[in-house]
Amino acid sequence: MEKVKGFADWLTKWFTAIVVAWAVFNYFVPATSVWAKSYTGYLLGIVLFGMGLTLSLDDFARILKQPLMVIVGTVAHFVIMPLVAVLLCWIFRLDGPLAVGVILVGCCPSGTSSNVMSYLSRGDVALDVSIGILSTLCAPFMIPLLMQWLASQYVTVPAQSLFINALKVVLFPIALGVVCHMVFGKKIEKVTVALPIVSQVAILLIIGVVVAANQPKLFSAATLMAIPVVMLHNLSGYALGFGFSKLMYKVYPKGFRYAQQKAITFEVGMQDSALGATLALTSFAATPLAAVPSTFFSVWHNISGSVLSSWWRNHDDKHAIAHDSANGEKGSLKADAEDHEAVA
Numbered sequence: 281m282e283k284v285k286g287f288a289d290w291l292t293k294w295f296t297a298i299v300v301a302w303a304v305f306n307y308f309v310p311a312t313s314v315w316a317k318s319y320t321g322y323l324l325g326i327v328l329f330g331m332g333l334t335l336s337l338d339d340f341a342r343i344l345k346q347p348l349m350v351i352v353g354t355v356a357h358f359v360i361m362p363l364v365a366v367l368l369c370w371i372f373r374l375d376g377p378l379a380v381g382v383i384l385v386g387c388c389p390s391g392t393s394s395n396v397m398s399y400l401s402r403g404d405v406a407l408d409v410s411i412g413i414l415s416t417l418c419a420p421f422m423i424p425l426l427m428q429w430l431a432s433q434y435v436t437v438p439a440q441s442l443f444i445n446a447l448k449v450v451l452f453p454i455a456l457g458v459v460c461h462m463v464f465g466k467k468i469e470k471v472t473v474a475l476p477i478v479s480q481v482a483i484l485l486i487i488g489v490v491v492a493a494n495q496p497k498l499f500s501a502a503t504l505m506a507i508p509v510v511m512l513h514n515l516s517g518y519a520l521g522f523g524f525s526k527l528m529y530k531v532y533p534k535g536f537r538y539a540q541q542k543a544i545t546f547e548v549g550m551q552d553s554a555l556g557a558t559l560a561l562t563s564f565a566a567t568p569l570a571a572v573p574s575t576f577f578s579v580w581h582n583i584s585g586s587v588l589s590s591w592w593r594n595h596d597d598k599h600a601i602a603h604d605s606a607n608g609e610k611g612s613l614k615a616d617a618e619d620h621e622a623v624a
Contacts, residue, residue: 288476292396295480296582302484303575306491307498313488317561320489321445323482324558325453328416330475331392332457333468335413343410349535353411353544354418356524360548361386362426364516368509378506379434380427380564381573385556386513387426388574389415392479393582394546400589402596402603403542411547416454419555420446441563449558483554483578490557490575493568503572510576514549514584521548529607538601538608542592550585553578 306313343350365386369379390412398408424442461468525541556574564570605612
C-alpha cells in the first residue's frame, strides 16, 4: 500500500510534465490513444466516481453550514469564467469550434486541482472543496444553459445532448461513489489510496484522445491562437476571483477572510478541463477541435496554479502574514505570537 501511495504522490508531483510529454508523444503517434475516443465519457465517469468515493455526508453538510460563502463562490465561478471566455473570443476574433471550446471550458465547474493549490497556499481547503462539489453538481444544468446563451452565435448548441452527457458523466458517477462510500464505510480507504493514479491515467487518456483526434490541425495558426486565450482566461479568473473575494470581505468580513480569499481565487480560476474535453468530444463530435482549448487549459492551469500557490506561501512567510489573518495584514503572524506571549 505504501508503494501505491508513493507512486501516486510521484505521479501528482510530476503530472504537468507527464501531460506535456504524453501530449507530444500522441502528436507523433496518434494511434496510441485515438482508439479511446468513444470511451472518453466512461473515462471521466471513472474520475468522478473516484471523487464520489472520497465524499461523505459530512462534506455535503459542510455546504449547509456555510451556505452563503459556498453559494457566492459558486455563482462567482459561473459568472466570471464564462463571461471572460466570451470577451476573449471577441478580442482575439476566435470563431467556430475554437470559440465554442474556449466558452465550454469557461462554463465548466472548478477543477479538483484547485483543492491542492488552495492547500499549498494555506487557503481554506474546506471551502474550496465545498464550492467544487456544488459547482460540479450544478454543472449538468449550468453548462447547457450557459452554452445556449453564450455560444449559439458560433454553432448550433446541442443543449439536450450537453445536459444528458453531463448528467451521465457527472451526477451519476458521483452519486454512485457516495452511495458506495456510505455502504462500505472505512473499507473504501483501501481503494482510495489508488484513486489519484486511476484518475490521472484516465485524464491522460482523454488528453491523448484530444491530441490524436486533432493532430493534423493542432499546430495551425488558428489553433495556436487558443494558447494565449487560455492563459489569459485562467489568469483573469485568478485576478477577478481574488478581487471579488476582496470586495466581499468589505461586505461580510467574518466570512471572506484571507484564507477564504485564496480558496475563491483558485475556485474561480481553475476549471474541470477534463470535463470540457469530454463534453466537446461527445456533444460536438463533428468538430473535435472544440476540445483543444480544454487540453491547453489542463496543462496551463496546473503550471499557473503551482506558481501562484508557491508565490503566495513565500509572500506570506516574507511578510509574516498569518494564514488565518483577517485580510492578509502584514505582521499579523508576529502580532498573534505576541498576543499568545502576553496571555501566557
